[in-house]
Amino acid sequence: MELMQKIEALGESAQYDLCNAGGAPAGKLHASSRSIPAGRSLDRWIYPAAVPGGKPVRVLKILMTNVCDKNCYYCGLHASRDVPRASFTPDELARAFDRLQRANLIDGMFLSSGVCASADGTMGRMIDCVELLRNTYQFEGYVHMKILPGASESHIERAMQLAQRVSVNLEAPTAERLAAIAPRKDFFDELTRPMVIAKRLIDASGGRLAPSGQTTQFVVGAAGEPDREILSTSARLYTDLDLRRAYYSRFNPIPGTALDGREPTPAWREHRLYQADWLLRLYGFGYEDLVFDHEGNLPRKADPKMLYARAHPELFPIEVNRAPRKTLLRVPGLGPRSVGRLMEWRRQGTLRELDDLGKAGAVAERAAPYILLAGKRPPHQLELWDTWPS
Numbered sequence: 001m002e003l004m005q006k007i008e009a010l011g012e013s014a015q016y017d018l019c020n021a022g023g024a025p026a027g028k029l030h031a032s033s034r035s036i037p038a039g040r041s042l043d044r045w046i047y048p049a050a051v052p053g054g055k056p057v058r059v060l061k062i063l064m065t066n067v068c069d070k071n072c073y074y075c076g077l078h079a080s081r082d083v084p085r086a087s088f089t090p091d092e093l094a095r096a097f098d099r100l101q102r103a104n105l106i107d108g109m110f111l112s113s114g115v116c117a118s119a120d121g122t123m124g125r126m127i128d129c130v131e132l133l134r135n136t137y138q139f140e141g142y143v144h145m146k147i148l149p150g151a152s153e154s155h156i157e158r159a160m161q162l163a164q165r166v167s168v169n170l171e172a173p174t175a176e177r178l179a180a181i182a183p184r185k186d187f188f189d190e191l192t193r194p195m196v197i198a199k200r201l202i203d204a205s206g207g208r209l210a211p212s213g214q215t216t217q218f219v220v221g222a223a224g225e226p227d228r229e230i231l232s233t234s235a236r237l238y239t240d241l242d243l244r245r246a247y248y249s250r251f252n253p254i255p256g257t258a259l260d261g262r263e264p265t266p267a268w269r270e271h272r273l274y275q276a277d278w279l280l281r282l283y284g285f286g287y288e289d290l291v292f293d294h295e296g297n298l299p300r301k302a303d304p305k306m307l308y309a310r311a312h313p314e315l316f317p318i319e320v321n322r323a324p325r326k327t328l329l330r331v332p333g334l335g336p337r338s339v340g341r342l343m344e345w346r347r348q349g350t351l352r353e354l355d356d357l358g359k360a361g362a363v364a365e366r367a368a369p370y371i372l373l374a375g376k377r378p379p380h381q382l383e384l385w386d387t388w389p390s
Helices: 003-013 090-102 119-136 153-162 175-181 187-204 227-240 267-282 304-311 336-346 354-359 364-370
Strands: 046-050 056-063 108-112 142-146 165-167 214-220 245-250
Touching (some): 003 090, 046 108, 056 090, 090 119, 108 119, 119 142, 119 153, 142 153, 153 165, 153 187, 187 214, 214 227, 214 267, 227 245, 227 267, 245 267, 336 354, 354 364
Parallel strands (some): 056 108, 142 165, 214 245
């Protein structure tokens, strides 16, 4: 198999491993160099990722190999599934990456892999590849490395010395849920243990190792788990392991897998999980602030922040001119940026008009029922909750 065919095959195999919130490609990225064969578009496997400081980078998302000994029922690389298999040698992938990076098509790499024979054997090849990038090709840019299930501490530490970010995919929120969809993975020894090791190494290094921290991913709905379980696990990871972020990938059955025929998880459920996750990471909410339905799921009828406000009428309305930042972030329609602007503007004078919120970047109509401006309730339309879909 020629090099570009391998990139296509192993880029396609990596598409379900998220490195950005929506999984959207970076856009139309043209091969502007003669060193890239005409007619071979790699756009589908190039994704936007944000590095510290917010600068977006174009990341090639690729697998070292799609040969895998695991039997995860939701996965297209299931060990017993008949699919074309391919593998890179460390030198092949390092040379291919250098070629694409010098052609100004990519800025970084997200490197994952199937587990072939042993976790350390496969991770060793991943590490060899990134060492070549760093030492031979003098690449100093962004690398995100996946820590494979069951990797040893020495391999975890070396990956963290080489990469800006590392991640372990939990896939499910509990050991029982994982056993239902990935019986050859051990939730505690193979998945959470590496995350604990990574946290300890980051702390011991003062943040020098993997300076962009670690992340994880859940396959939403594959194991029949409610949102309550997923977000409870995410909240603990944010608190206990300083997780940078969790990714939520809605289950979509793949033909020929053990879960073929199951109903796919609706897109709105994935969206609600991200909204709740933003509240945990960026808005100062706790897990106990989230509102779930009787089945333990986030309701479809309204976003989690609006549901919180409706569940706590005793907290509202809030005076925009006096409330602290943490309190303002509880108001529907206000986010970190708009709150920052409003707090700056109110130092220069009293905010009296609803238009001021819109100019700050807030969704003023959503905020209006929950605020005071100079002691007065702004005009607003009552919410017709009965018109929301259930």
